[in-house]
Every structure is written in structure tokens, then in C-alpha cells.
Amino acid sequence: MSAHRTVVRNGHVLTMDPALGDFPAGDVLIEDGEITAVAPSLPVTDAEVIDATGHLVVPGMIDTHRHTWQSLVRGICGDWTLADYYYGIRLGISPNYTADDVRLGNLYGAVDALSAGVTTLLDFSHCNNTPDHSDGAVNGLQEAGIRAAFCYGFFESSPGQSKFGGHADRVADFHRIADKYFAADGLLTLGVSLSELFGLPWADTAAELAAAREREALLVNHAGCIFGSVLCAGITEMDTLGLLGPDMVHVHCNAFDDSEWDAIARSGGKVSISVETELNMGFGRPVFDRCARHGIKPTLSADVVSLNSGDLWHELRFGLGCARADRLVPINLGGAMPDSVQITAREAFDWCTVNAADALGLGDRIGSLTPGKRADLLLIGGPALEQHPRVDPYATLVYQTTAADVRTVLIDGQVRKRDGVLTSVDLPALTSAADAASDRILGRVRAAGRALPGTPPNAWAGIETTAREFHEQAVQAGKNRGLPS
């Protein structure tokens, strides 16, 4: 059987592959979902043609951490702190999601992502309140047709009323999901969303790490995002116990000291920065500069889509401003002006393409328009004011582009959006379903008498006491193995 061939014709191709470079007028040939050639002009006659004249052709963006299920309550956290989020979303909203709400949230959030140019996302999935919820989360991603690392989370949103018998049952459910959906090679890859370090007994954390390694699954870890607490710390303890690795994506990392950064760098760990969440919820400065100092390539994530949009263009724009400010403000404070901005727009676009592909362990499959990789790509352009005139393509990408300027999206060679229209989604029906589900979820929250955000007084003090007990268990585990504490 002959291959299905598509040629993306006459675009301004930004491959993000330094060996290939850019083509101001170039073609991309796709055969059975794989990029097979990129050149100024390809003599192809027997292929479906996508005319990219006047458009930028770029790799699809990759989000390295998103709680996709929260798309049904988008914006609810607009004025919430991290504590408000924990009590409001993780313990308030989550228990009121049905399994079908999780499916719909993931479908809706994934469609939102791909429409805005995110062709791959790391789904940090922690609303797995029953096995049906876990199935719903995977099914929603499958329905959307997005490429995703589905990272199974073990979080208990209803302490004392769990639908699982215990943590071991959750680990068993992870293995059930792994067997059911991840045996074949496809758009979804398997991961584990580690429960917050010292938010649960050390033995449970060790079980989550072991389950992930048994399946050779990606590990994603909310890390170093709570100043003055041991909660979400644990890098030193994992390092001591030999549990860090290049298979881990550490998210946030704002509060880490140099020794923790050294441990992450030594282990080959990756870092995900959620610029909007961190700035708006009080996590501390985004860590672009610390990544640079420790030789770690930054990646970007939308994180809490119940606060900010699922549009990675905003993260990119905010992120570059923060990264430059880290370098330039000290010069200003020294009474001088900088000679250069130091980080270019092109370098910033690496954060959500090649760097992110590498972080997800998919660097050989996606992240650049390199022959041999899968065809996840975007056509950026169209009639909107901000796309004209285009003087510098990378400046247009980073500073001017919006989700509406993502005109055409291909994932694995399949057209998911064509000239501004989603191809496999009944959009009015989907938005209506999302509105109705959101009303029902919030109705159940109100019926349960739950105030949102409703953070109890001195909430962190109680959490911290428990976290220190679990931290001590990790220290003892190190001592029991004869390791230096």
C-alpha cells in the first residue's frame, strides 16, 4: 500500500533544528505521519497540498505540565493563593467531578490546547477519584487526538472517604491503566504524577517511584514551590537514596537552594516553569536564571488552567520577559544600561519545542521539523492585524501571535485544525457540554455547603506538622540503608 503523502508548500519554515536552519520559502513533505523531507522546493506531485504561502511553519508547541481536567472551571482561581487552590480545587472541586466530567475536562482542555498550537501536553492527572475517573482521563485525551504524556496521579481528594481501599489500590489502578491503554505505540505515552513529597507517608512515595520505574514511565514532580516548608521539597532525600533520574520533570523549583539545583542537574533531571501560575499565586520568581546557571534547559507549562489560559503563547511571552529581567535588572541596579537583551526570541521558542520534547523523553520523535520525526506542526499567519507586517519571524511568534493566529495544526500528520477551523470537533456542542458540566460541578459544591476557596485558618501549620513526620521517615529510610543523612 502506498504511503499517504502531504506536502506543506511554500511556507516560511522554522525547523528549530540547528543543523537544518530556516527556509524563508520552503516545503515540508509528510509520509504516513512522518516528516521525510524539508527543503526550499520539493518536486512532489502525488501528495495532498497544504498551501502555506504567507504563513510561518513551525513545530507544534509542547507543554510540560498541565492539569487538563480543570478546564471545566477555568478562571475560578483568578484571585486565589496556592493555599486557596489546594483547599478549593484539590479538596473542594475535585471530589465533585464525576468520571465523565474528567473525560470531558480532558477532551475540552486538550482541544483548547491544540487549537492554540500545543500539539503535545504532559497531562498531570490527579483527579483519579475512582478507576472510572482514570479511564475518563485517558479517554478524553484519546478523543481529542492530541499527543500526550498521560501522567497518572495518586492524590486523595476525599481523605477518610476514599473510593480506593488504600494507596496500594491506587498503584494497582495505575498498572491497570498502563496495561489497558499503553501496550501499543501511539499518541499517548505513560507517566506518573508523583504525589507531593512529604504530603503522604514515605513508603507511599517510594511505591509511586517504583511503579513508574517498573513501567519505564516518565515522572513529574511538583517541587520546591512552597517556601518555608518541607512539603514539595525532598530533592536532597531522593538524591541520598539514589532515586533522582533523567526521567523526572521537576515543576516550579522556585524555593530550591544551590545544593538542590546541583542534585537535579547531576541527575539529568528536567525543569518545567509555569510562569503565570508562579507569578500570580506567590510561588516566587520563575527559575530561568537558575536553570541557566546549572546547565538545565528550561521548559514551559500552563499548569493550572483553572487560573490562566491554556495558551502557551502567554507563558512564552511572560517567560521571556522574566528571563531577561533576571539578567538585566542587576545591571540597572548597578547604575548602568545593558548592551544586549542576552536571551533571544528564538532561544525562547526552544523552551516549548526542542527542550520540552527532550524533557518528555520524546526528543527523537517531536520538537523540531527534522526528517524522521513525527509531523506535529503549525501554520501561523492569517488575516489578523498582528500577523502583518512580519519583519522578524521569531519576534512575530513570541510577541505577536495569539491562539487565533494558529491557522492549521497537524498532529502525527493528521490535520486537526485547518485554516482556523477545528476539523474533528463539533465546537458549539463541546462548549455547551463544558458550560453545562461546569454548572453541575459547582452546583454540587454548593449543595455540599462548601465555601470556595474556604482555606481554613492556619491551614499550612497543620499540613507542615504532618509533612515533617513524613520527612523524618525519608531521613530514616536513608539511615536504614546506611546512607549519609
Ligand SMILES: [Zn+2]
Ligand atoms: Zn501543577
